[in-house]
Amino acid sequence: MLSISTLKKVDKHGMHTVYDRWPQIAHSFYYTKHQPxxxxxxxxxxxxxxxxxxxxxxxxxxxxxxxxxxxxxxxxxxxxxxxxxxxxxxxxxxxxxxxxxxxxxxxxxxxxxxxxxxxxxxxxxxxxxxxxxxxxxxxxxxxxxxxxxxxxxxxxxxxNSVIPIKKSDILESIASLEKLANKINSSNLSQTNPSLDVANWLSGIPLIYYPWGLQAAAVRFKSSLQENAKSHAIIEDVIEASHNGIVSWEKPSVVKPILLQGQDDYIKTKERWKIVKEYFTKNDIDYKEVISTHGSILTKLICLIYELDFASIYYAVLNDTDPSPVDSIGFIRKRL
CATH class of the missing domain: 3.40.50.10490 (Glucose-6-phosphate isomerase like protein; domain 1)
Structure with missing residues (x-):
């Protein structure tokens, strides 16, 4: 199990301390006196x-x-x-x-x-x-x-006058971040931490399956694994993958599937998740489910991103990798 001393030692630039404060940061910047x-x-x-x-x-x-x-x-x-x-x-x-x-x-x-x-x-x-x-x-x-x-x-x-998102949905999302933080931040490095649970499960090359509405969270998780954990990652739409990508599982692989699901996915999408899980179980393929919280699409996405970003940080530290440096990006940037 990850300890706070190890987290502080490996995460030399303190990325996890910023994520510990994400709910407070969200609240502060939303209520900053913006010139609309x-x-x-x-x-x-x-x-x-x-x-x-x-x-x-x-x-x-x-x-x-x-x-x-x-x-x-x-x-x-x-x-x-x-x-x-x-x-x-x-x-x-x-x-x-x-x-x-x-x-x-x-x-x-x-x-x-x-x-x-x-x-x-x-x-x-x-x-x-x-x-x-x-x-x-x-x-x-x-x-x-x-x-x-x-x-x-x-x-x-x-x-706020251009983007039609209700204030109640924005406040709901901030409250949900606050609730989620108690479960996933660095003050709870226990078996009850869902982000740490994902990090402990990760290995090989993660393949993140998602429904269309949660694509933003899947793309973000892929990017966070790449930047923070320096790990390859793949994403696929679960419906499209049913017509092509699923065939890849007919041969042994170092790829591991993560099923990113919404609490109220479309009924046919829920049917597809059930079939895909049946296929994985039948073929002894170990998979991990990550399910969104309840609420608006803003709440679902921002909380999924929060939970999975923290998972990528914990995964990096568990593999003795400082999540902050991105030297390869610097290599390219200097040559542009």
Whole structure:
């Protein structure tokens, strides 16, 4: 079992201490005095960001999927050609220096669309100030991936008139984070900690199955395992995988399946989960289930991300890996 002394020794930069405070950070940044932005007649939102910043777009895309607002995600250099006067482009770069997102910002500034940037400074802040583009400075807490929660709730506070999410759902999500923290944070390194339970089970190459509505949590978990635990990881939509990926299990593998499920998945999705679990059991394939909390889609996703991010930190430490350094990303960034 993981001890607090080992956690502190291996997690040299204290990433776990930031996650211990995620509920308080969410509350603080939501209630910060944001200068709101009130854009009218928006029917298309483009979220642009990479890595930890890009995960924010994944989250909002899922939340807005059942509204009348079309959402495009850009994880690259090019702005969609569908951008027009009724489009809001939101660029997110925690560092403020992400080259791909800066390119989107510069392209959008030449269009007739609405535009707002969120960053902690850097080239993005300088460009926005020079071009008089709406932007909000949000603190970088430890790293871009650790800063997801303060950026999400800052965006919710700033764009509350544009993003149709009820205040009651936002408050519910913060309360659920607080409740979950008591189970998964570093003050409870026991067998009752679900994040630690996942970390103890992990080995080989995790394959994360998810239903369409929980894709944002699956993508985030993959990225967190890659960055924090320096581990390969795979994600697959459980419905699509039933038509192709499931065949891969006919041969022995170091891959281990994790089933990411929602409390109120669509009835046919629940049927599919039952069949997939039957298949794994019949073929002696060890699998792990992770099930969302009750609540709105915001609550489900932010709590799943919280639980699984902590699992990736614990998994890293159990394998004597400091979760903070990302030297390979630095190698690429220096050559751009």
């Amino acid at each position: 932005i009130d854009y009218k007649d928006i029917d298309h939102i483009v979220f642009a960001g990479m890595g930890g910043s890009g995960a924010i777009g994944d989250l909002f895309s899922a939340i807005l999927s059942k509204t009348n607002i079309h959402v495009s995600l850009v994880k690259g250099y090019l702005l969609p050609k569908t951008v027009d006067a009724n489009t809001l482009v939101i660029t997110v770069s925690v560092s403020g220096n992400t080259v791909e997102t800066l390119n989107i910002l510069k392209s959008a500034s030449k269009q007739k669309c609405k535009l707002v940037a969120f960053c902690s400074g850097g080239q993005m802040e300088k460009f926005c100030a020079r071009k008089k583009i709406e932007h909000r400075l949000v603190e970088n807490i430890h790293s871009p991936r650790s800063s997801l929660v303060n950026y999400v709730y800052s965006i919710l506070g700033t764009l």
